[in-house]
Amino acid sequence: MPLQLVSDTYIISRPPSIPPSIFIPAIALDSRLASHSWTLLNNFTHAPLAGAIILPPRTPTISSSAISAHTPRQRLPTPPSHFRLLRHGHSPDSLLAMTPPGYTFPDSRLRRELDNPERDPLILVACGSFSPVHYVHLQMFAMAADYARTETNYEVIGAYLSPVSDAYKKKGLARAHDRVEMCQLAVKAARQPLMVDSWEAQQASYVPTAIVLDHFNYEINELRGGCGGKKVRIALLAGADLVETMGQPNIWSARDLQHILGDFGAFVVERASSNFDQALSNLQEYKDNIHYIPAIISNPMSSTMLRLLLKGNMSIEYHVPREVMDYIEANGLYKDEFVSAGKGKEVTGTS
Template sequence: MKRLLIYGGTFNPIHRAHLHLAREFQKRINAQKVILIPARIPPHKEAPNLASGEDRYQMCCLAAKEESGFEVSDMELVREGPSYTSDTLEQISREHPDCELFFVTGEDMFLTLLTWHDSQKILKNATICGAPRSRSGLFRMRAYAEKLKNYGGKTLIEDISYLPISSTMVREALQKGENIRKLVPDSVADYIEKHSLYQERKHESYTL
């Protein structure tokens, strides 16, 4: 049975740590394909300074071109309402009945999975993959994985080296006029520059 690795997120913008995590899980589970899925409306977190769905989709496409076996889906961008992972995994499961699905997430989101919309459907349709981003994270994630097992969930926790990069860090660097090429692929940096994304400078106010 073929294996698909699903990685959803706001990708605002996509950066090197996203790609590193997906690439490592791709190797460890021998996934034939990695599908990046930018969210239309993220239901689990605030998304300040959110670029348009089209811009985030195009940046994901540029990043995916540099990776073997990576592709991008706009299924959440064209779906009305919040981008629920349960709906996404159910759709992919229907479209790829001959494939085993693996859904990758970071530490923070993994540890809240049972609070997600229709979490039982998520656990039914995919093995949940996660990696820690803190020293205590591995222990906490493995403990939470045992809890998910009680709900019929399958998990894969891997101690993957963490790249200290976030989308917030990229946006803040741009607002300060700093070079972001160590944080995002060159093609993504070029796209951000060409379309002037995230570059509203913060102005200090002075009292005279």
């Protein structure tokens, strides 16, 4: 049974010859895995890529970037002799193993050809809670598309909202099903090639942003062959407040930062309360891959503010699409939950 390392996560694959009824108890009873939590993959019963994910224990006060490259692996149990450790990145097989049952990648608005063949194709991915999604989230995509058209050689051929899964455990986080549905309602009338991908939201465990971007790269470039004969650039779309956290110690792992900002890149929208220059000063090695988008019109609205309004039985009209507001009212969302007054992190970079 091969044991594959995927961004601090081990995936154990079950050979077709071993039925789940035997394989699952064997994992649970293995003393070498006693200090680790594990969870079944969604398609565990489908050989040969079925398996279990074993999460290594964490040291909360020390980031992986502050530890030597050999230390994290020393915390893990020694694999049994019949396990084989593969030391490469997020392979197509490992991404396929994480595919939820019945999942289909959304591509109805994905453009197959460039309007200008001289440009390079770009897809923007916003990862976050979206609890609830609101107009500022949608405006980010329009601003980024305008910026890409006027300030770069990129042409946006698609854009995606990728809500986090329920495993994120953030205060005020509505169920993944509800958040995906609200996002779908929000983009229904969008003029941008904006879509909602539920792959991340359907995961049983938290998925780091780096792996989410790998998923998009796999779907767009590996399975669909890019756009117009060119490889598509996949980039993270985020607010400046998120990028601020990337420049702070003990939040994002060095490996994830290298993968997100070095391999993919980011389009960053200005936020009134953020100090982007300070954040960028700590990310100088990635500055050529970070595109800063000034906000011509500043809007401080956030999902946290909307939840506070709803908890106080106040209107959120004109802050969210009408369909989203109707869905919230019909399903009684955000009425009785405790909501922190401080803005929570939309995503986290530790893996």
